[in-house]
Amino acid sequence: MAESPLNVLLKGNTGRNTRGLLRIIILGTIAAAAVSSRLFSVIRFESIIHEFDPWFNFRATKYLVQHGFYSFWDWFDDRTWHPLGRVTGGTLYPGLMVTSGVIYHILRFLTIPVDIRNICVLLAPGFSGLTALAMYFLTCEMSTSPSAGLLAAAFMGIVPGYISRSVAGSYDNEAIAIFLLVFTFFLWIKAVKNGSIMWGALTALFYGYMVSAWGGYVFITNLIPLHVFVLLCMGRYSSRIYISYTTWYALGTLASMQIPFVGFLPIRNSDHMSALGIFGLLQLVAFADFVRGFIPGKHFQRLLTTMIIVVFGAAFVGLVVLTVSGVIAPWSGRFYSLWDTGYAKIHIPIIASVSEHQPTAWPAFFFDLNFLIWLFPAGVYMCFRDLKDEHVFVIIYSVLASYFAGVMVRLMLTLTPIVCVAAALALSTILDTYVLATPGPNPKAKVVEDTSSEPLRSARKPDVGITSYLSKLVVTSSVVIYLLLFVAHCTWVTSNAYSSPSVVLASRMPDGSQHIIDDYREAYYWLRQNTPHNAKVMSWWDYGYQIGGMADRPTLVDNNTWNNTHIATVGKAMSSREEVSYPILRQHDVDYVLVVFGGLLGYSGDDINKFLWMVRIAEGIWPDEVKERDFFTARGEYRVDDQATPTMRNSLMYKMSYYNYHTMFQGGQAVDRVRGAKLPAEGPQLSTLEEAFTSENWIIRIYKVKDLDNLNRDHGNAVAFDRGHKRKRATKKKGPRVLRTE
């Protein structure tokens, strides 16, 4: 963004009011840029809800708008997790839907008739503008430099790490949660600085909103206590900290417990114990501080040591006893997988199977943050130079978020805000040093700063260079170039990588024009229009939300993976022989089975590639019946061609994927373009299912589950009879004849 140097140039020459106005205009522009850069997806494709989870949120929002808040609160959803159903109202974070609902009703009240879909689509871009604003406030708390806040706001507005979760149509919890995260942190810093109950209460209020919006609230729940703990360890206890923390903890915990999904977790779950522990510790410290006024130093030392040992010992024993006895829930699996990246793969395949739970690849950091990633350490270093309470917060946040972002791709999102803050701090210092030094006398703060950090002084440019126009020009122009490159990179990444709805796929024709592959919607609308309203559709859980949202049909499992056994049941049905699968399908009233097959188009995200996860998850529950090893050849290869193992070839998933596929090709030349495998000339036979629908590019294939045979024959025999094969008389049975007695 070109505003920042411009802003810096104008500083000092114009009056305060002009600068204030300019600041507002700049912030407005930043917000506008943030919103508009997220509209690529609407322009490229259409105003459509993206991906998977947003479809559920969208459906829930529609329910909320249609039935009102209380029935949403008590919503029992009988169209997912058939036949278990889902207590949806009590198992979701309602913040997002309620926010959209409120906006919808306000617009209605203002007689602006807006479709709820458009509100949902544009909610994330709208909130990204607010995030930029919140970022400005947060960074302004960290630095005295006028440009830091604006730079941070600009960075936050367009950084791909945040855009990835907030393009138009990406109607997910993160859409509003990042704003709430940043704003809560701003309020917290404000509270710590002022030691005011008001700011503490506001922090708690926004923390409550955050809890209602995103499961990532646990990050705040742990970061704030950690901040306080570190401050205590640094010997910085003050009544400001006491007031702000206790206010936040008491009110925030109460607020969070109002969300049914959270309920009593804050006092029972280990993830929340640090906040409780710090709350207790703070009381002790406050008490010790109070006692110190009355007791001489030596006695006090002894008293303090004894007290610490006794209290910590008692607390530790209490924690262990409560955890063992089950009053406090043990750490959740997702928590363990944060510390041990191999944990999920071994113990909870359902978590490991989600691509966003994989460890981050290194290039992703540069891809998502561009030049901010190397300004980030510099900014953290700046915080060390000027180690106030809020800078401690930045340092802790940076360390924690960097680690988490390395462990899980998804947590790049929590890293992004602090990267923006730190990078803005670093860059504003550079700009202040090089741009502001020449026109007037050096600000006094700079002199103080220079003397205070003597040993590291050599790493920076000496003050002497600043007076020269050449070095000023070199540095500012290189910064401007970096900023321009950053903008170019962000725009490119946004338009190319993060704006695809993934419901609709785009490909390029040979002449360069765009070709839309719309198989998903084609198939979902087929289901919607050609099947009874109550027809149960079984698919792998990835597509559950989309089927619920677009096809409006009940599903067995969906992306809310609350019941691992039910998912494993679907996995077993998919990975077993037809004879095993059919009773499972019957028992669960399945009418249609949907599979995603990319072999014809070379679409790699298909079910055969996800198949091993289904096998693993099923194996977790039925280790005797489903074995991952059976799906690999003797040489340990995962194959689908004529070398495929019999278990693989007989599995329902394989059969459904390749059923009739060979008829697309001449003379047994069937090729799977994803796996680059030549398929056997004879395709698989299905007897318990019949093909109902295959989309244009064969991406989605839907099969109808046959009813029991009218004559009570085996399905295999019935199909053989229909094909004209005569049944062999089975008279040569071994053993005694079975007599009918009735």
Add this chain to the structure above:
Amino acid sequence: MMRWCLSFFLFGFLAVVNALSSSGNRLLVVLEDASEQSNYSTFWEDLKARGYDIAFESPKNDKLSLFELGERAYDHLLLLPPKSKGFGPSLSPKNIVDFLNKDGNVLLALSGKSTTPSAISSLLLELDLHLSTDRSSIVVDHFNYDTISAAEKHDVLLLQRPGQLRPDTKSYFDGEGVLALPRVAPHTLGDNILIAPILRAPATAYSYNPKEENAAIEDIAATGSQLALVSTLQTRSSSRFTLLGSVESLQDKWFTATVKAPGSGKETTTVNQEFAKQLTAWTFKETGVLKVGKIEHHLAQDEITAQDLNPTIYRVKNETVFSIEVSEYSYDKFVPFELPADDALQLEFTMLSPFHRLKLKPAYHTENSTVFRTQFTVPDQHGIFSFRVNYKRPFLTNIEEKHEVTVRHFAHNEFARSWKISGAWVWIAGLWSVIGGFMAFVAVWLYSEPTSAKVKKNQ
């Protein structure tokens, strides 16, 4: 125009009057030799008297087809044993199975006089009914034969009419009198649960191939009561297939024949005509047809309005009433269905597996139906449940009713209030004592505000 309408109306009216079967009156009789038709004239007269519209066709007729434009052209099919290799292409096993699958009813009669064609054998194999390997055996019984007509060969069986198959089934073929079954082609039954035997051979009977002189005794497929003479298969969609081992028993000659059992038996006339009526009436759905009328479920409360009926959603622990109206067709009208003595109509409330399995008790009768009812408490488990009535008995058409309802959890305002739970009183007392204490503290604090502001600053 008026006349057309009137004639259509009259035609339809007549059809209704005549259609005594519950599933149509178009009967196709496949008869290879037209000259044989006269042998069965009483039988045809009986059927016509009961309202059937009989079409006689030869299997050799090229235009013969069971279907027209994908729909059944006939409601019922009566197959007399062919002399040639089979019934030809229009009556191939596959067509007959399709006919059954489209709810057509089939009565297949075999004859021990000639070898049964392999096409029929393979059809029966699909139904899990098995003929002897040589397909030309007949049943011989040296203790229950007609001494008048088969004094030498012992191949005319004299049997009592069958009673109840099991204690929990109804009997549609019972009665007094003696049946004469000449030259029965026997069959054995597979373990297909849809099969129910009507008439089995006596324990002393065995199957014997008269054409093979030195039949090995060890090769006998089945003897005694394992040999079935008349059997039925009712498909899942309740279409019916009956296999009659002896076509001759339908002939005029045997309708009026006088028979005498060996020993001291006296001469009696057969009841073949009555049995043939029972057999065709059952096969062509004049008897043993159940119809489900109203199905109602609602909360157990005193006043039920139309809106309270059949709700789509219940809450856990609701008290619920379920009722089902069942009538049975008996020759020409629906009558209230009476359960066999040892049987029960059951309601299951299931999600994956039954949470309740309850006997439905007859609550009251209407003119032509019985209403069964039960009351129960919805289990404490939310989910998508179904009311299921799954009543499948031999000789009765299947009742398979499945009505999905959602069982939801308690809504936030449906729990008992805290003061109504005695266990919560401790906590409520604690809560209010804290509140009271705080208020008292504030009051004291405000009242005794110190003069110096120093203390406050330290806070």
